[in-house]
Amino acid sequence: MPAHVSTLQLIGMAALTLATVAWAVVVTRLLRRNRRAALAWHAGRVLPVLPLQEQAGPPRESVELTPAEQDAFAGLVRRLGGR
Template sequence: MPEHVAPLQLIGVTALALATVAWVVVLTRVLRHTRREAAAWHTARVLPLHPHQLQAGPPRESVELTPAEQDAFAGLVRRLGGR
């Protein structure tokens, strides 16, 4: 024990040091517990940013044309192609 320090001062510094250590331990446990609860709550409430899309668009349709329809379409394309 240092000669120039009163016993009451040593007791006070020791008490403050023990209180600081206890405060750090309690604060660490509370923060860990809160972080675990927040993570559990967050994983339970995660919402996707975009809704899941089943397909990009409507299904593609195709129709077989008769030879007369094919000729009419070809004539239409020739007429519109000249513009």
Template sequence: MPEHVSILQLTGVVGLALVTATWVILLRTRRRARAAAVVRHSGPVLQALPHQRQAPPHRESVELTPAERDAFAGLMRRLDER
């Protein structure tokens, strides 16, 4: 035992090492148990979600007036210049 280390410090370090080792062992066993439970319960997945559509939703469109079309074309030209 080094001279400059007190008994209390040495006991604290050993205690922290033991607590850390115990914590790691508990985490690993819980992960393994959880992974085994997932394998056992591999039945139908996510039954609460509604069925997905096979086709996409219809596209919405709005007819623009000639003035709106001209304004949009002008905006596109301004953005093209950048």
């Protein structure tokens, strides 16, 4: 026993250590018991909040360009292509 520690301090430290260990054991058991029940409950639930997802995307849109628009686009691509 260290010389600078009183007997009451050692008893208090031992009691706090035992209380901490007991608390940790009880909390661990409660969490394990509740986890099984929560997993079973969540497995049977369907989330009604999420809408049904479409398998395909929206239809593709396209626009025919006039020859002047095609030339302007080609010029833009040439100007931006060198960067």
